[in-house]
Amino acid sequence: MKHLSKHLLVFFLLVFLTSFTNNFAQIKHISYVDYLKNQGFQLNENLAPFYHGVASGDPMSDRVIIWTRVTPSQNEASNADWKLAFPVNWKIATDTAFSQIVKSGDIATDELKDFTVxxxxTGLLPNTTYYYQFEAFGKKSMIGITKTLMDDDSQEPVKLIFVEGNNYSAxxxxxxxxxxxxxxxxAVVMLSGYIxxxxxxxxxxxxxxxxxxxPSSLKDxxxxxxxxHLDNNLMETHAKVPFIAIWKDQSLKGSKEQAANWDNKQKAAEQAFLEWMPVRVKNGELxxxxxxxxxxxxxLMDTNPTEQVGMVASTEMAVVKPAPFIEQIHYDWLTKLLNNSTANWKILTTSNLFGSINNASLDSGTGNDIDRWDNHPAEKTQxxxxxxxxxxxxxxVTNxxxxxALANEVAVNKADYNPTAGKYAQLVEITLPSVTTPSQIDQNSSAGIQTEVxxxxKTYNPQIKMANFxxxxxxxxxISLKRIDVKWNFIKDIIVDNQSKLKSTVQLSIPNGKSTFE
Structure with missing residues (x-):
């Protein structure tokens, strides 16, 4: 019986090894595209190899970033000796037929860049619409549309769209x-939460x-x-309008449960953002x-979380590392820009609620998990x-x-704030509804519409002129010289696909020279 058991054990081991070897061979030789499909990605073969479309971003008066992702049919990631690399041709023109090409060239991409381009x-004309396209493996991408910003002396009106909070599954x-x-x-300004x-x-x-x-790794x-980027509506927006995007990984802030790999996770999240978004970042400064x-x-302001969690190398124990809410060098950069600006309007972006809300007007839990500027009174007052x-x-300020959604008037102190008597706030704040990320009410059903009421x-919050939670x-x-017309657009449905109807809108104006909503 012992000999029989040994023979059976050897037999089953050989069967297992044969099965494993065959499966490994299949994985090794499966196409990269099929591998991605097996992971759940819905790839449109009509767009191959540019499945993720095209995008542009960070426009200036003489330049703009153009972006794409090329998905090769084979991925040599398992080969330790070399990484798959290939050239991608690009061109930019003033017409859709590309008979008036103003710039073109070749650029290499590889697995280390996740095949992004x-x-x-540079060298473009101000306030000009351009068309761009990529080519690789003998196939062309869809045509993208972008636009440069105005020259320094322009007083042309500006139209901006502000969005935040994409959540694919929500x-x-x-x-x-x-x-x-x-x-x-x-331009479309993405304030936070692209993913x-x-x-x-x-x-x-x-x-x-x-x-x-x-997600916890770079691959994730x-x-x-x-x-x-495969979402059809978002892909179309990227192809039509340049984006100005801010990276803020709200979920990583103060995450004590993730203390052991907090730094690595943050670096992975930031690297993926820089690869997959058409942003221009110098010396790691966002x-x-x-x-x-x-x-x-x-x-575009950049603030730090209230706490940063890291590891002490000598003890391998999680610790909370104090970090200034706004770095001094960043504050100096910000105030210098504000003081030297010759523009009629100055719009600041932040991922933290700047204005105040009387907590007595909110249900317990509503907004209490948000890291606000009110948690950092010294920096806010300064x-x-x-x-x-x-x-x-x-x-x-846009938040x-x-x-x-809020329209908030923000003053240094309440005593100096009385708009009816001509005592205006120092600035106004516009907060955004999310695209699909659960809002405060989504997360706390007990709040209901009474929270908005x-x-x-006015007894609680005389400074708030509009609210939708x-x-x-x-x-x-x-945006014009006379005023900024602000329109909050609330979409009717996010549960049924391809519905663009609005549920409601709210429109207020900010008059030139007055920090108030009318």
Whole structure:
């Protein structure tokens, strides 16, 4: 019996090894495209090898970044001796037939870049529409449309779209379908949350994140961006309008559960963002600014979490490392830009709620998990006092971290704030509804519409002029010398795909020279 058992053991071991070898051979020889499909990616073969479309971003008066991702049929990732690399041709012209090509060239991409392609095209004319296209493996990408910013002396009106909070599994991106119907958009400003950095949401729709679990590795984050770029409505927006995007990984802040690999996870998330988004980042600094002539300066602020969790190498114990909310060098950069700006309007972006909300007007839990500027009163007061001391006018803050819509007037102190008596705030704040990321009401059903009613109660919050805590959508700004027209667009449905109808809109204006909503 013992000999029989040994023979059976050897037999089953040989069967296992044969099966494993065959499966390994199949995995090794399976095409890269089939591998991605097996992971759940829905690839449109009509777009091959440019399945993820094209995009442009970070426009300036003389340059713009164009982007794509080329998916090769084979991926030599398993070969330790070399990495698959290949050339990609690009061209940019002033006409769709590409008879007037102004720039062209070749650039290499490889597995180390996740096969993404970014070209910073320089030497362009200001305020000009361009068409661009890529070619690889004998096939051409879709044609993208982009536009440079105005020259320094321009007083042309500006039209910007502000979005935040994409969550693939929480709803369909109907917000982008609506944006695609708009005309004469100069840029889309993505304030935060291009991807969901958590696990797949449990919703009524059949959309699952890739991977389904919370991403933790570079591969995970690359997969998330790849999946989001495959969304048809978002892909079309990228192909039509340049993006100005901010990276903020809200889920990594103060994550004590992830202390052991916090730094590595953050680096992976940032690297994937830089690979998959058409952004121009110098020396690792994500804060930057954009000049729309004499009309507008758009300033992208960068703030730190209240706590940063890391590891002590000597003890391997998790510790909380204090970090300034806004670095001094960054604050100096910001205030210098504000003080030296000759633009009529100055729009600041932040991922943290800048204005105040009386907590007595909110249900318990609503917004309490958001890292606000009110949690950092010294930094907030310092910036407001600077604006007041230098008599800076037309400063507007846009916020993408609150996931609810507000129109907020922000003053240094309540005693100096009385708009009816001509005592205006130092700045106004516009907060955005999310595209699909669950809002405060989504996460706390007990709040209900009464939260909005209490928030708008003048006894609690005389500074708040509009509030919507439950709907999703985007903000449209039409900027002229006389005023900024702000329009909150709330999408009707995120549960049914390809629905661009609006549920409602709210429009307010910010008059030139006054920090107030009318």
């Amino acid at each position: 970014k070209v910073d095209v 709803g369909y991106f109907n917000t982008y379908k609506r944006i695609n119907e708009l005309k004469n958009v100069d 969901n950095e958590g696990e797949t949401a449990e919703t009524l729709i059949d959309r699952r994140e890739i991977p389904a679990a919370e 984050f690359r997969f998330r961006y790849a999946q989001y 804060h930057r600014s954009f000049s729309f002539g004499k009309m507008l300066d758009l300033i 910036l407001l006092e600077f604006i007041k001391a230098f008599s800076l006018k037309n400063v507007v 993408g971290g609150f996931k609810a 209490r928030c708008l109660n 439950k709907d999703h959508g985007f903000v449209e700004m039409n």
